[in-house]
Amino acid sequence: MYIEQFNTSKFKFILYLPFPFLFLGMMLLNFMAIKLLNLDVNQIIQNEIDKNGVNRFFIDTMLSFVFGLILLFVWVRYVQKISLIRFTTSRSKVDWKRIFFAFSIWGGFQIIVTALSYYSSPENYVWNFDASKFFVFLLIAVILIPFQTSFEEYLFRGHLLQGLGVLTKNRWFPLLFTSIIFGLMHLANPEVTKMGNIILVYYIGTGFFLGIITLMDEGLELALGFHLANNLITALMVTANWTAFQTHSVLKDISNPSIGFEILMPVFVVFPLLLLVFSYKYGWSNWKEKLTGKVTKVNANPYIE
Template sequence: MYIAQAFKGLHEWWRYIIGILIIFLAVVIGQMPFTLAVLFKTVSDGGNAFGMTEAQMMTVLEPNLNLFLMLLSFAAGLVGVFIVAKYLHKQSIVSLTTARDKIDWKRFWFAFILWGFVSTSFIFLDYFLSPEDYVLNFKLVPFIILCVIAIALIPLQTSFEEYLFRGYLMQGMGVITKNKWVPLLTTSVVFGLLHIANPEVKQLGYIVMVYYIGTGLFLGIATLMDEGLELALGFHAANNLFTALLVTADWTALQTHSVFKDTSLPGAAGFMDVFMPVFVIFPVVLFVFSKKYNWNNWKEKLFGTVEAPIIESENITNN
């Protein structure tokens, strides 16, 4: 059982409190180059560096430099998660990733290729249905630089989020609460709420939080049903990577030298923006996963109890 992998390490509740603080500190340290660069550029241009919103900070630097510096904080956070797991919890990266004996990279690549194909298809479909909403944004040299940055760092960004929410926090809350539904729902809601400062929320309205929380729930279900992070890691990496390379907009968090730029200004998010992915597309993807990997016993895997392995209980008794 995936959550029970935490029992292989030190899992007292206070270790998770300290671990979260260390991970947060790692993210802050990783964000310092971006913050300093934005402040320096703003002051150099004669602007006011104080009181800037996150959306305003995203537009100060050249897009490729902005993306590189922004993603450093996530890379630092991922290092923080691994350090906390290894030294504070004495837990291996494998047991933080999966209940299998080793990480199944075939699962990662299946989810990555599947969602890469699906998400790319939706982008091109929307382009052909509404070409007036797009302009060609392609410039060879900036795009090549974007590819290098995105391929190197976006998987680290998405892996940090997966290891933190579907890995570290889900396992930690599971061994503390002794059930699965509390960590599943809690990590999904927190994952969604941490996106509330994104410029997409301001443009589309708070209804878009249904998409963020729904995405967290989808990834959490995939993790628990498959007893590992591999599918979630592949899906999330493909989602962010192909989006960054193919399309950008003035009102999105990722400002890149992508192939296309969406010039439309959507109002309140509608069915296609929010509800269709969460209530139609994601369930279909889960169905595909379930058939390929023979998922069963959904009730137990999503709502069952979390118990320490018998071997550990015997050791405690003997001691």
Template sequence: MYIEQGYKGTIGLWKYFVLPIGFLGFMAINYWLTITSPVSTEEIMRDMISKIGSNAVLVILLLPLVVGFFVVLGWTYLVHQQSIKSLTTARKNVDWKRIFFAFFLWGGITVLLTLIDIYFSPDDYVLNFNLSKFLVLAVIAILLIPLQTSFEEYLFRGHMMQGLGLVAKNRWLPLVVTSVLFGLMHIANPEVEKLGYGIMVYYIGTGFFLGIMTLMDDGLELALGFHAANNLFTALLVTADWTAFQTHSIYKDVSEPGLGWDVLIPVFVVFPILLWVFAKKYGWKNWKEKLFGRVLSKEEFVAIENEKANMA
């Protein structure tokens, strides 16, 4: 009953619209500036990096989202008067083991798949390792990227999913809306400019994957761990001149970018396998009800919570 955790705060429709509208408005302005600019995003990034360095540019890119993370938590606690725990999970306590399991599972898979690709396509990569610059990158990435990814999870799979679910009284609408909006948030990324709008299949598909995990597992823990690993290991392992994160990573991808099967395989092969792994490990059942069922009324939810308290 993850969505119903929103009942633990003070309900008010306007409270659920302020942050999403503000953030999506900011994204829309950013996208409009991107498509109307006479200079490509790639050129802007290259110019910034040449002037202040890629580590400084990475900090500039991450800081607004890091601030956003604390804004979402502050809004939840002060305006909704809802605990951060109930925004995170329906469990009695936040399950850190789930976060670390998803983090290290996807981190390990990312490293393995990257090394396999480097082995079979060595001409597509060059060694980019510089110890001093990499160590600075590692500190920045380890400190800021988990906060950046947590902001996106708490905003989309937390704040928005709970709010939309309480309004719509069902689970499928918040799943669809938050997944699509999560994908569209990336529309101004340099990857979209370089590869075309087909890459949105990956971004929106990732949104659905994270949303399904959240609803099936009744919490954000798995999504938090996966998302942090995805961005962190990518930033440390491989960079390219046309990606959002251009870093002093270990390797640099010098291949000609193109939209191929590698965009579809994660969404339609890897993510379903991961959902199966999580389902087996955590005993997920009642998929239809969890993903498409109705959201309980506040009275029903309070009655169930009281019953649990009496049995404890």
């Protein structure tokens, strides 16, 4: 239903191309510049932080997502003439309880795991909490991170998933394509340079998880809540000198990063368990059809007359 509602005579695939091409093109150019010019991303980030401060660097980083989300909404609403509610969900209105549930369950999990990691290996962390800096950053993060995570969800699991679904008349290709592209989008992140390409398994696996819950739940609400919790709680709890987010967090990771079970565990253990939790709570069924089935026409009309 989430994809099917766009399968009408008014569908124009060409209107789905500008945003993905522009965004992915910018990501590709950024990655090529880093490789061809042999740029040290970590050093560039540190130089900017030394020059402007942590909060200013964070704000500058987030502003592109603020403008991106606003422009995407304007494009969908006034150029494609699609209802923003239908852009978000197949339900009659956005289900905020779903967003809060996904946020709570993943945010709570992250806090528990971080606390366990800190108490089991305190030598890997330093206490970074400074109330005067933390609460200012908290306000900035609560305002700006939702723009970043929402832009990525609306672009990949919304705009691109919907367009490819109607174009290909199936669900498996949009799920596969958007998940892989979502993972590869992180290639320029300093974490990849520090830990190696194997970390892309986590990023692509996260893309698949978000795509699956979007298709099974027939809306973006769970993906929006999960993604927000993932980025916001991480930014507030832990920072490190080798991550894309440099923040005034509670803890600072000073360990030498390496790929271990704790990095791959979410993809192969935690995400499947979360799927079972969501499935039980929201009564999901007919998995094969919803994830790989054909996209047919329905009576619902997402277009604004």
